[in-house]
Amino acid sequence: MTRLPPETDPVAILQQLVRIDSVNPDLVPGAAGEVRIAAWCADWLSAQGFDVTVLEQTPGRPSVVGVKRGTGAGRSLMLNAHLDTVGVTTYAGDPFSGARRDGRVFGRGAVDTKSGVAAILVAAARAAAEELAGDVIVTLVADEEFGSIGTEEVLRSFHADAALVIEPSSLELTTAHRGFAWFELELTGLAAHGSQPELGVDAIWHAGLALRALDGLRQQLNAEPAHASLGHGAVRVSQISGGEDAATVAARCVLTVERRMLPGQSPERVEAELRALFTELTVEEPQFQFALTRLVARAAFEAEPDWPIVRALGASVVRLLGRAAATRSEPFWTDAGLILEAGIPCVVFGADGEGLHADTEWADAQSVRALADILAGTITEFCGLTAG
Incomplete structure (x- = not known):
C-alpha cells in the first residue's frame, strides 16, 4: 500500500481531493464514481495508523471506514462525509483544478463536501494522536448525492454513541432538515x-x-x-x-x-x-x-439541544471562534436522517463556501482550517482523554 506524506494542512488535502474526479455514476451514467478517491483516503488513514475497512457491496461504489480505538473508557464518535459529487457538464472552467485564489479553493465538490472529507481526515488524525478514551470512527461514504447506499452500508456494520455529519453550513450547527x-x-x-x-x-x-x-x-x-x-x-x-x-x-x-x-x-x-x-x-x-x-x-432530522454531541460541538466552536455557535435548519436532506434513524444522535456541521451543484463551486480556505480545528476539539471533548 502506498504511504502518503503526513499532510497536516486540510486546505492542501482539499486541493488534492478536488483533483480526483468522483462524479456519482447514478447521476451521470459512466461517471468515475468513488473508486479513486476512496483508495486515496484509505491510504491516507492507513498511514496515520487507523484500522481501515473498505465496504463495497455495490461493485465500484466503495465507502471507507477508518477506526482508531480508544482505551475503552470513553464514548465513541462517528464522523461522516460523502466522497461523491454531482456532475460537471455545465461547470465553468476546469471542475477538477483544485485551484486556490483569493482564499478560496475552486472545483466540483470543493464545499460539497470534499472540504468536509479533508477536515475529518486531519481532525481525526490530530485527535487520535492523543490518548483518547473513546473510539474515533471515520466514515467516508459513496452515493450521498443520489441514494445514500454508502451510509446505509456503513450503518449495517458500525455504530457509535454519536455522530457528526459534515455538510456545508458556514460553521453553523444544522440541527434540523426536512x-x-x-x-x-x-x-x-x-x-x-x-x-x-x-x-x-x-x-x-x-x-x-x-x-x-x-x-x-x-x-x-x-x-x-x-x-x-x-x-x-x-x-x-x-x-x-x-x-x-x-x-x-x-x-x-x-x-x-x-x-x-x-x-x-x-x-x-x-x-x-x-x-x-x-x-x-x-x-x-x-x-x-x-x-x-x-x-x-x-425521514426528516432534528437534533435535541441537550444531546452531549451538540453541547460538545458548541463548546468547541466557542473555544475556537470565540463566539456561541449559531444554529440553522435546511430544507434539503442529508445522511443525518439515516444516522439518526439508526439510533445515533447527530448534528450537521461544515465549512463555508458557495456553488453547491452550480456552475462554479468554491470553499473558503480559512473556514476549512477552522472546521478541522473545531472537529478535533469536539472529538477530544466527546471521546475524552485517558487519565495520565
Whole structure:
C-alpha cells in the first residue's frame, strides 16, 4: 500500500481531493464514481495508523471506514462525509483544478463536501494522536448525492454513541432538515379513438383529478402549524407522462409525486395519506384506477439541544471562534436522517463556501482550517482523554 506524506494542512488535502474526479455514476451514467478517491483516503488513514475497512457491496461504489480505538473508557464518535459529487457538464472552467485564489479553493465538490472529507481526515488524525478514551470512527461514504447506499452500508456494520455529519453550513450547527419521499402514481384508463372518447377512459383526464386533489393537500399542509425553523411540509408533482398520440384516448398516465416531510412525519404516514387521498377519488369517479408505488423515502432530522454531541460541538466552536455557535435548519436532506434513524444522535456541521451543484463551486480556505480545528476539539471533548 502506498504511504502518503503526513499532510497536516486540510486546505492542501482539499486541493488534492478536488483533483480526483468522483462524479456519482447514478447521476451521470459512466461517471468515475468513488473508486479513486476512496483508495486515496484509505491510504491516507492507513498511514496515520487507523484500522481501515473498505465496504463495497455495490461493485465500484466503495465507502471507507477508518477506526482508531480508544482505551475503552470513553464514548465513541462517528464522523461522516460523502466522497461523491454531482456532475460537471455545465461547470465553468476546469471542475477538477483544485485551484486556490483569493482564499478560496475552486472545483466540483470543493464545499460539497470534499472540504468536509479533508477536515475529518486531519481532525481525526490530530485527535487520535492523543490518548483518547473513546473510539474515533471515520466514515467516508459513496452515493450521498443520489441514494445514500454508502451510509446505509456503513450503518449495517458500525455504530457509535454519536455522530457528526459534515455538510456545508458556514460553521453553523444544522440541527434540523426536512425528509422527503418520492412516489410513482400510475393511472390506468382505456384506449379509444379520439373521435369517440366516450368509449374510453382517459387516464390524462384522471391525472387532472389527481392534481386537483394534491393541490388541496398542499393548501392543507400550508394551513397547519408551521415548524419553528422548517416551516411547512410540501407536496408537488415533479414529472408527468402519458398518452400515445393526438388521436387516441390515453390508456395510461404516470405522475412522480414528491412529498417533503417535517420531523415526526414518517414515510409510512405520508404514503398512507396519499393513498387515502387517491382512494377518495375512486368514490368521486368510479373509473379512476390507480397504483401508488413508493420509490425512495427518507425521514426528516432534528437534533435535541441537550444531546452531549451538540453541547460538545458548541463548546468547541466557542473555544475556537470565540463566539456561541449559531444554529440553522435546511430544507434539503442529508445522511443525518439515516444516522439518526439508526439510533445515533447527530448534528450537521461544515465549512463555508458557495456553488453547491452550480456552475462554479468554491470553499473558503480559512473556514476549512477552522472546521478541522473545531472537529478535533469536539472529538477530544466527546471521546475524552485517558487519565495520565
